[in-house]
Amino acid sequence: MPILEVENLSISFNQYTAGLKRKNIQVISSLHVTLEAGEILAVVGASGSGKSLLAHAILGILPDNALVSGTIKYNGELLTPSTQASLRGKEIALIPQSTNYLDPLMRVGNQVRTSVQTGDATLAQRAVFKRLHLQQTVEKMYPFQLSGGMARRALLSTAIVSDAKVIIADEPTPGLDPVVMKEALNNFREFADNGCAVMLITHDIESALMIADKIAVFYAGTTVELAPVEDFTGNGEALRHPYSKALWRALPQNDFTPIPGSQPHPSDLPTGCLFAPRCTMATSACSEEQPDMRNIRNGMVRCMHAT
Amino acid sequence: MRKMLLGKLGIFLLLKGLRMLTLLIAICFISFLLVKNSPIDPIQAYIGADMLKVGPEQREKIAEYWGLDQPVMVQFLNWGSALLAGDLGTSMIFRRPVAEIIGERFVNSLILMVTAWVLSGVIGFVMGVVSAMKKDSWIDRLIKWYCYTLASTPTFWLGLLMLIVFAVWLGWFPIGLGVPAGVLAADVTIADRIEHLILPAITLSIIGVANVALHTRQKLIDVLASDYVLFARARGERGFILFWRHGLRNVALPAITLQFAAFGELFGGAVLAEQIFSYPGLGQATVEAGLRGDVPLLLGLVIFSTFFVFAGNLIADLIYYVVDPRTRESRMI
Numbered sequence: 240m241p242i243l244e245v246e247n248l249s250i251s252f253n254q255y256t257a258g259l260k261r262k263n264i265q266v267i268s269s270l271h272v273t274l275e276a277g278e279i280l281a282v283v284g285a286s287g288s289g290k291s292l293l294a295h296a297i298l299g300i301l302p303d304n305a306l307v308s309g310t311i312k313y314n315g316e317l318l319t320p321s322t323q324a325s326l327r328g329k330e331i332a333l334i335p336q337s338t339n340y341l342d343p344l345m346r347v348g349n350q351v352r353t354s355v356q357t358g359d360a361t362l363a364q365r366a367v368f369k370r371l372h373l374q375q376t377v378e379k380m381y382p383f384q385l386s387g388g389m390a391r392r393a394l395l396s397t398a399i400v401s402d403a404k405v406i407i408a409d410e411p412t413p414g415l416d417p418v419v420m421k422e423a424l425n426n427f428r429e430f431a432d433n434g435c436a437v438m439l440i441t442h443d444i445e446s447a448l449m450i451a452d453k454i455a456v457f458y459a460g461t462t463v464e465l466a467p468v469e470d471f472t473g474n475g476e477a478l479r480h481p482y483s484k485a486l487w488r489a490l491p492q493n494d495f496t497p498i499p500g501s502q503p504h505p506s507d508l509p510t511g512c513l514f515a516p517r518c519t520m521a522t523s524a525c526s527e528e529q530p531d532m533r534n535i536r537n538g539m540v541r542c543m544h545a546t
Numbered sequence: 547m548r549k550m551l552l553g554k555l556g557i558f559l560l561l562k563g564l565r566m567l568t569l570l571i572a573i574c575f576i577s578f579l580l581v582k583n584s585p586i587d588p589i590q591a592y593i594g595a596d597m598l599k600v601g602p603e604q605r606e607k608i609a610e611y612w613g614l615d616q617p618v619m620v621q622f623l624n625w626g627s628a629l630l631a632g633d634l635g636t637s638m639i640f641r642r643p644v645a646e647i648i649g650e651r652f653v654n655s656l657i658l659m660v661t662a663w664v665l666s667g668v669i670g671f672v673m674g675v676v677s678a679m680k681k682d683s684w685i686d687r688l689i690k691w692y693c694y695t696l697a698s699t700p701t702f703w704l705g706l707l708m709l710i711v712f713a714v715w716l717g718w719f720p721i722g723l724g725v726p727a728g729v730l731a732a733d734v735t736i737a738d739r740i741e742h743l744i745l746p747a748i749t750l751s752i753i754g755v756a757n758v759a760l761h762t763r764q765k766l767i768d769v770l771a772s773d774y775v776l777f778a779r780a781r782g783e784r785g786f787i788l789f790w791r792h793g794l795r796n797v798a799l800p801a802i803t804l805q806f807a808a809f810g811e812l813f814g815g816a817v818l819a820e821q822i823f824s825y826p827g828l829g830q831a832t833v834e835a836g837l838r839g840d841v842p843l844l845l846g847l848v849i850f851s852t853f854f855v856f857a858g859n860l861i862a863d864l865i866y867y868v869v870d871p872r873t874r875e876s877r878m879i
Contacts, residue, residue: 300779328782344871353791354781381871397781425604455551 240315240438243274243297243331243405244425248309249294250460252299263306266505267292267460269311270309270538271532274405279319279427279437281447282470283486283504284457290440291336291375294407298333299323313405329356332403336410337392347393348378354397367396371426388419406430407438411444424450444471446491456483458501461515462532465539478538482514512542522543560692566856570849573736574629577848578622588614591638629849635707635842636842639834647831652850655827656821658738659812661747666754667805673755674762675797679789681767689759696756701815707751711743719745748824750815757808762801769796809858814852840842 250267255501266508267289272278282290294303297311299320300403311318313326332354341350351367368377371392377385385393391411392519412420427437441447447454447473463480470477473544474494479542488494502519503509509516511526518525522544530543589608593600600608611613613624628635632646677689696704713721720742769775770793778792817829824830828847835843865872 295776298780300776324782324784327780333777333780335773335777335780337773339773341773342778342792344799345792353778353783383872401781544725 241273242276242314243272243438244310244312244315245270245272245293245297246310246312247271248293248307248311250289250296251306253306262506264505265460265508265519267296268508269529270461271349271465272455272462273465274436274438275405276436277431278452279431279439279450280453280455281439281441281443281444281451282455282457283441283447286442287502288457289460290442290457291409294320294333294409294438294440297323297407298327299330300327317377319451325423327333328354328401328403328492330403331405331407332398334398334406334408334411336413338382338385338387340394341385341390343382345381346378347382347385348382349391351378351396351400354401358403360400362398368401370399371396384427388415391415391419391423393464395423399426399430403435405436405438407440411439411443412443420446421535443487445492456480456486458482459508461503461513461540461541463514465532467537470538477536479535479545480514480542481520481539481544514542557865558864560859565595566853566860569856570852573852574626574845574849575622577845578625581841581845582618582621586841587610588841591839591841624679625845634846634849637843638840639838639843643724644842647843648828648846648850651826651828651831654825655816655829658743658747658825658827659748659816661743662750662754663805663812664831665751667758667801669751670755670758671757671762671798671801674801675766675789675793676758677763678766678770679793681770686763689763693756693760695752697760699753701749701753702820702822703754705746705819708745708749709822712785742825746819746825747823750812750819753815754808754810754812757811758801758805761804762797765796765800769793799866799870803862806858806862806865812856812858813854813874 247297248267250268251265251489254262254264256262263266270293271291272280272282272293278312284290291300292301296305296307297318299318302308313322313330313362316322318326337453348364348368351364356361363509364378365375368375373389373392377389377393382390382393395411398408406427409429411423415423423445431452439447443464444454448468450539451468454464454466454468454471455462457468464478464483465498466478466483470479471487475484478484478487485498489497498517503513503516509526511528512518512521512530515521524543532539532541533545534543589605589612592608606615613621618625634648635648636642637644640647673689673693677686680686709721713719775788775792783791811830816827817832819825820827820829827851831843832847832851834840835847835856840858842879
């Protein structure tokens with residue numbers, strides 16, 4: 240049984256446009272993701288495809304003007320706002336993107352200690368700092384005194400000390416030098432090998448491929464494909480969705496050829512398949528109705544032409 | 547490291563002292579020129595009603611004796627050097643040294659201003675915090691409405707209103723003055739003084755509340771929308787714990803600094819409030835000195851208030867410099 244199951248998730252925001260006119264902007268539509276214990280799922284996609292919102296929706300920390308529909312199950316149980324509140328930081332931990340997520344006026348050590356659920360907080364914090372090669376002097380520092388790499392490790396340590404079973408890492412790698420990055424990725428692999436489930440949200444496909452077990456490809460607020468990592472090879476023949484193939488071929492080490500056009504804005508989504516306007520395989524049927532996710536060859540895809 | 551910090555603090559204070567000095571010189575010079583060019587005739591102001599008995603020759607004699615026939619710059623330097631020697635001159639209304647009057651009045655005003663300052667700071671901060679934590683609720687609307695109304699209320703008008711309601715209609719408080727009328731100075735009790743203090747202090751603090759409350763509200767709303775509060779919520783923090791750990795420390799410092807920087811408004815408010823309540827403080831003395839052409843007292847008060855407002859701003863700067871870790875610890879590196 241998957242530890243985390245997101246089904247048919249849609250998120251929209253109520254916004255005031257001109258004057259008092261309200262507009263409902265759909266940013267995530269019928270999204271499916273499943274996460275198993277002991278595995279790393281990488282969520283990849285361009286910026287603005289709704290990756291971070293997925294993380295916030297799972298934790299229940301979306302802004303007040305967000306409307307959420309669909310279901311999120313944790314250990315087979317349906318999550319409600321109150322169960323989400325009791326799971327946050329205990330069972331499900333978030334590793335955010337940057338130093339901005341640390342309180343600027345609180346010493347780093349204290350911030351890590353607030354995440355400790357049981358036992359001696361100071362001991363736990365010192366142990367994890369040692370494990371991540373952070374000197375003990377770092378605990379007395381304020382966030383503005385940390386280097387990029389130190390800040391990431393401090394954020395990482397908040398998740399480690401919490402003993403959470405599901406770890407959601409939101410863009411943990413940008414700005415890290417290769418050595419530190421490799422170390423961070425190895426830490427995630429270690430989490431998974433210890434029985435945690437890791438959701439790695441990133442637009443860095445290369446690093447995702449290095450450690451992930453499965454890849455979920457996002458496009459315009461929905462998942463277009465869920466594939467085992469082995470399928471990302473060669474010319475992308477094993478991939479199911481035309482967007483995943485295009486994404487794979489656009490990488491520098493592959494063809495380095497981009498496809499024309501750009502991801503549609505949430506306020507201006509096409510009817511039918513969201514990728515149809517840019518797809519070479521699109522037929523008239525594609526623009527009539529958004530295809531459902533289907534199982535194909537040990538993966539899932541949202542395309543009626545996929546084989 | 548501590549020694550280095552103290553050294554830097556010394557330089558900081560030295561620079562501030564220098565700025566204070568230049569500011570004072572400029573203020574002294576400008577006020578002197580303004581008074582010099584005002585229609586106040588120092589001789590007439592000094593002699594008062596006996597002016598008719600003084601002939602033109604006698605006038606000239608007095609002018610010569612006071613050095614009024616000399617060029618303006620020489621007069622300024624004469625006044626300035628007396629000032630440096632600590633002699634602020636003699637008040638014409640009170641016929642006593644200016645320094646003595648300012649000292650005495652300042653004690654009265656200080657009690658009033660400190661009470662109003664602490665009250666408005668604490669109440670305003672709490673109101674701002676409640677308002678931000680319950681944003682868009684009825685209590686937030688109520689507090690906002692109250693603050694906007696107060697922010698646009700003149701002190702003297704509110705003072706009159708308080709006087710009408712609480713002193714005249716309800717008779718809870720005395721109508722004015724700092725001590726009861728017709729009682730020997732030796733018989734005035736502390737309770738008497740406090741009774742006379744309450745209305746002006748409340749008037750002054752009610753006005754000050756709006757500023758702190760609205761500022762704290764906005765700042766806390768920004769803090770609550772920040773990434774670090776989002777992350778704190780993601781770690782399971784909420785409600786009061788969240789505010790205590792992340793809200794308070796990020797909001798308190800700006801609020802305290804704002805309160806110190808508001809010394810100028812406090813002084814300005816005191817001038818009006820003291821006038822309404824006939825409270826014998828610095829503010830009332832300022833109005834008297836201005837209306838009755840008491841030049842030495844007026845100049846003394848100008849210098850003193852400059853000093854007072856500057857001190858408030860200096861403390862505000864100093865608090866940021868010493869308390870905020872971002873400025874404190876970056877200097878140590």
